[in-house]
Amino acid sequence: MGRSEGRLAGKVALITGAARGQGEAEARLFAAEGAKVVIADVLSEAGQEIAADLGDDALFAHLDVTDEQRWVAVIDAAVERFGGVDVLVNNAGIFRPGGVADQTLADYHAVIGVNQVGCFLGMRAVVPAMRTRGGGAIVNISSVSGIYGVPNVISYVASKFAIRGMTRAAAVELGPDGIRVNAVFPGPVATDMLNPGKPGIVPDGLPPLPLGRAARPEELANVVCFLASDDSSFCTGGEFVVDGGRTAGPMSPSYAVQSALESAALESAQ
Ligand code: NAD
Numbered sequence: 001m002g003r004s005e006g007r008l009a010g011k012v013a014l015i016t017g018a019a020r021g022q023g024e025a026e027a028r029l030f031a032a033e034g035a036k037v038v039i040a041d042v043l044s045e046a047g048q049e050i051a052a053d054l055g056d057d058a059l060f061a062h063l064d065v066t067d068e069q070r071w072v073a074v075i076d077a078a079v080e081r082f083g084g085v086d087v088l089v090n091n092a093g094i095f096r097p098g099g100v101a102d103q104t105l106a107d108y109h110a111v112i113g114v115n116q117v118g119c120f121l122g123m124r125a126v127v128p129a130m131r132t133r134g135g136g137a138i139v140n141i142s143s144v145s146g147i148y149g150v151p152n153v154i155s156y157v158a159s160k161f162a163i164r165g166m167t168r169a170a171a172v173e174l175g176p177d178g179i180r181v182n183a184v185f186p187g188p189v190a191t192d193m194l195n196p197g198k199p200g201i202v203p204d205g206l207p208p209l210p211l212g213r214a215a216r217p218e219e220l221a222n223v224v225c226f227l228a229s230d231d232s233s234f235c236t237g238g239e240f241v242v243d244g245g246r247t248a249g250p251m252s253p254s255y256a257v258q259s260a261l262e263s264a265a266l267e268s269a270q
Helices: 021-032 044-057 068-082 105-133 154-177 217-228 253-269
Strands: 012-016 036-041 058-062 087-090 136-141 179-186 239-242
Touching: 012 021, 012 068, 012 105, 021 036, 021 044, 021 087, 021 217, 036 044, 036 068, 044 058, 058 068, 068 105, 087 105, 087 217, 105 136, 105 154, 105 179, 136 154, 136 217, 154 179, 179 217, 217 239
Parallel strands: 012 036, 012 087, 036 058, 087 136, 136 179, 179 239
Antiparallel strands: none
16 A cells, blocks of 8 residues: 555654554554554564564654653654654553552552653653644553453553543643544453463463453554544544453353343342
8 A cells, every 4th residue: 555545644653662562563554554653662673673564654763651851852753754743652551460568669660650651751742743733643552451440450550540531631631732632441452461472372361251352453453543543533532442342341150140140030020
């Protein structure tokens, strides 16, 4: 597909955490849909390989999303190479297990730093460039852990709930500038984060969910692409759940048994 065709033709997109997993899938789809793509990550080798694969339409930029000075430099590099920035996907994220009573402060700060502060720094850095272009689209990647409580991952849950709030606040604030801000809430996705060192292989013991499987990264990329494109031109402050039905309702056998008993009791009462 040529640069003048596709759902993102003419747009410049910066994607964090794009050296693997969902970010990589987004970078590849965005390029196929006509965008110029900045692949930003701390993983230089993997990021450079993807950029080389995508050719002249891609640029790798080393970025630790917690580094406010690097953010400014990377936006400047995108503007210099491609003329501006229209789309930011705040996708970079880390996960450190630990409950309320046992998570170390260092791990708590690390997760909040990348997932929450990184998202804030990204939005702050990109807004001037988007204002220059007369608008833009920001997509923040939260999680179903930003919708309900999950035990033993207190920092991750806190950071993903924060993304939900920041997305709404930014949408209200930036709407008049033509900048749309939406959040995506993935359920389990078969990446390194779900199964370290074995992306694509779903670990045992995943709780059941209605669609019965984890997502492929491309299934998230499709929704993110929609939110980055003009197809979603009236969406802002939105919350897009891509979770195979995880948050639709509980699926535990005890719940099913209880529902059946309640239905039987209702029938006999009629
Ligand atoms: P992943 O671990 O494969 O990818 C995360 C990427 O972020 C990696 O490339 C990593 O190098 C990068 N990254 C980490 N710290 C960084 C930093 N400080 N600066 C820049 N880049 C950094 O996992 P993924 O599943 O592709 O995760 C993408 C997003 O989706 C994350 O925000 C994650 O929290 C979220 N998410 C994942 C799942 C899942 O089951 N995999 C579920 C819900 C939400």
